[in-house]
Amino acid sequence: MNFAIVGCGFIAKKHASAIENIEGAKLVAVCDKVDTAMEFYATTYEAATYNELSEMLSHEDIDIVCICTPSGFHANLAVEVAEAGKHIIVEKPIAMTLEDSKKMLASAKEYRVKLAVVHPNRYRPVVQELKKLLDSGKLGTISHANCIVNWNRGQEYYDQAPWRGTKQFDGGVLMNQAIHNLDLLLWFMGTPAEVFSMEATRLRKIEAEDVSVGVVRFESGALASIQASTTVYPQNFEESITLFGEHGTVKIGGTNALYFEHLEVAEMEEKETIELKEKVKNDPWGTPGHQWILEDMVHAIQENREPAVTGEDGEMALKLVLKMYESANNNIQLKY
Known part of the structure; x- marks a missing residue:
């Protein structure tokens, strides 16, 4: 090809x-x-x-x-x-x-x-392993999730090009940095039903947001909290997703969501848990995505x-970002 x-x-x-x-x-x-x-x-x-x-x-x-x-x-x-x-x-x-x-x-x-x-x-080893766990049903019913991207992007990052941080060509932290994590959240949790969000431009001199906090209710009834920023001092702090299930609690985290920070599943013995965490730790990036x-x-x-990863998948992540923008701009809870 x-x-x-x-x-x-x-x-x-x-x-x-x-x-x-x-x-x-x-x-x-x-x-x-x-x-x-x-x-x-x-x-x-x-x-x-x-x-x-x-x-x-x-x-x-x-x-x-x-x-x-x-x-x-x-x-x-x-x-x-x-x-x-x-x-x-x-x-x-x-x-x-x-x-x-x-x-x-x-x-x-x-x-x-x-x-x-x-x-x-989606192709990071830890993400693939979490998706397998989720699809196996071992976590049971998911009650809620946390989705966090707290990173640093200094003013010099935005000053590299005039389109950076603009609403027309780039967007803010949700559209540019956190959209990868939002894609994973949707891949794990399914279709949203309701969204409420607040955002601000606190520290960076840009048109779009540099910090955002929101909540989502999914069609399954599960809830999720979303927190994203590019204002963290002095460097990237955390990218993580945590799923709280009926029979398991799993957090993938670190500065780039590469590791199992917490892995406790009822059906998994201690040895299996340790081996899975070590497997991911030994090759956290895997083949480049x-x-x-x-x-x-x-x-x-x-x-x-x-x-x-289809165009429809990409549109789902885009839609969630736009719904969060709409909610924040109008200070209302939105049906999806």
Whole structure:
């Protein structure tokens, strides 16, 4: 499979590295408005360079296009890629509005191409193990959950580019940093029924929020609390998800939700618990999530199936963020 990348900023290098590690995959083209941004890919991967997406899409050998631009540009680019008959992998969030995400999904369906969204945290070893526990029923009925992302993003982070921290192209801590954790919360807990949220811009000079606190009631009846910030001093403090079940309590945590911080399940003996915690601890990152996402797209095309993280999955995470924004802006509890 031949890949192309549009948008050659920081995250594009993760895509290029993933492509390099996938058997039979090759990065053949990149696209960016800035010539110097593409030099690394031309030199390292011998990728053809283009300033315009339309020109790159005329490259007949391209099978899959990775969209790595600022989030506010995702929708129009994805539609153009779909119209050219190329499969799409888009960085999170899928888009900035539900109108745009629906436009992307409709275009992918119309032109019969596959659309995957980069939510790579699903592939972290500890997350995979927790999902297995949850799906096995060993935790019993889930009463509630905690979802926390308390990180540091200094003002210099936002000052790197004029689009950072804007509501049109980037969003705040929910849309940009915490959306990965929100995706996991939805993957574990299902569809929300009600949302209430409060947010603020406390320390960073940005348009969007730098701190947010919310609660969700799911269709199952379970509750969840959500806390996210980029204001923590002096560095990332915690990324975690805790599930409180009828027969088990599990917390995955650390600064990047990589480990079992608490694992107590009625059906698990002490030896099994220790072995599982050690297994994760010995290889906390596993195969990089971007590689999983990109390689899965290759297999999805070959097997004519949906990608593991679909456009609809990406839209679910986006919808939760937008509902939390709407609740906070209007100070109301919202039906989902």
